[in-house]
Amino acid sequence: MDITMLGTGNAMVTECYNTCFVLRDGDRHLLVDGGGGNTLLAQLKHAEFDWMDMREIFVTHKHVDHIMGIVWMIRMICQHMKQGQYEGEATIYGHEEVIRILEEMAEMLYPKKQTCYIGDRLHLVVVEDGEERTVMGHKTTFFDIQSTKAKQFGFCMDMGNGEKFTCCGDEPYNECEKKYAENSKWLLHEAFCLFDQADRFHPYEKHHSTAKDASELAEQLGVQNLILYHTEDKNIARRKELYTEEGKKYFHGNLFVPEDLERIQL
Numbered sequence: 001m002d003i004t005m006l007g008t009g010n011a012m013v014t015e016c017y018n019t020c021f022v023l024r025d026g027d028r029h030l031l032v033d034g035g036g037g038n039t040l041l042a043q044l045k046h047a048e049f050d051w052m053d054m055r056e057i058f059v060t061h062k063h064v065d066h067i068m069g070i071v072w073m074i075r076m077i078c079q080h081m082k083q084g085q086y087e088g089e090a091t092i093y094g095h096e097e098v099i100r101i102l103e104e105m106a107e108m109l110y111p112k113k114q115t116c117y118i119g120d121r122l123h124l125v126v127v128e129d130g131e132e133r134t135v136m137g138h139k140t141t142f143f144d145i146q147s148t149k150a151k152q153f154g155f156c157m158d159m160g161n162g163e164k165f166t167c168c169g170d171e172p173y174n175e176c177e178k179k180y181a182e183n184s185k186w187l188l189h190e191a192f193c194l195f196d197q198a199d200r201f202h203p204y205e206k207h208h209s210t211a212k213d214a215s216e217l218a219e220q221l222g223v224q225n226l227i228l229y230h231t232e233d234k235n236i237a238r239r240k241e242l243y244t245e246e247g248k249k250y251f252h253g254n255l256f257v258p259e260d261l262e263r264i265q266l
């Protein structure tokens with residue numbers, strides 16, 4: 001399996017793309033979030049993916065830096081189904097609010113001759129807190145991260161022989177996620193900025209955390225590999241170096257601070 005980060009930034013970045021990524025196992029793909037628009041299509045292309053291979057999609061929450069690219073995916077899928085250029089089916093998973101918004105936006109924005117494929121060959125599937133599904137052929141549990149901003153779900157995927165890949169979304173870890181995040185082989189966690197620069201970026205006021213916080217957490221949870229994302233972009237040229245340096249003081253597993261389009265073997 002591998003993961004390709006299509007974007008690594010927070011909502012307001014201009015030097016990189018919003019956080020979204022593709023998990024791949026052989027010829028199966030899971031797209032997680034869509035970034036803020038049709039740059040998603042460019043990022044998929046730059047990462048040498050065929051957008052048509054994104055047959056399973058999960059949307060964590062309704063914020064525009066996560067959901068708007070999915071509005072484009074719906075358009076692309078339905079339009080190509082209509083034109084007879086898209087075989088088979090696709091599935092988008094999300095909690096009730098996400099799915100309702102996507103359905104309503106598609107209904108309002110796109111013609112009936114395209115939206116007729118929704119519910120037919122493009123499945124918009126509501127998942128509940130703690131619900132288990134088979135995604136990309138792997139047992140995957142979706143969970144509510146108990147956000148106080150917008151309802152948000154993360155997920156925990158069984159990579160095979162019980163090894164866990166856990167995505168905590170774009171907010172700091174909450175105790176309710178413990179059973180998923182603890183002892184994960186891979187943990188994806190946001191790091192808005194460096195702890196050393198918290199007075200400049202105000203992560204806590206924005207309900208985000210720092211490279212130090214996320215690294216301490218991963219250490220406590222017995223995580224083997226930590227990926228930090230959803231960062232500021234003012235340090236983009238030295239982000240990898242600076243965040244890695246700070247995080248390594250607190251986390252003794254493998255720490256990854258990927259750039260956009262970086263691919264990591266899992």
Ligand SMILES: [Zn+2]
Binds near residue numbers: 010011063065170230
């Ligand atoms: Zn976000």
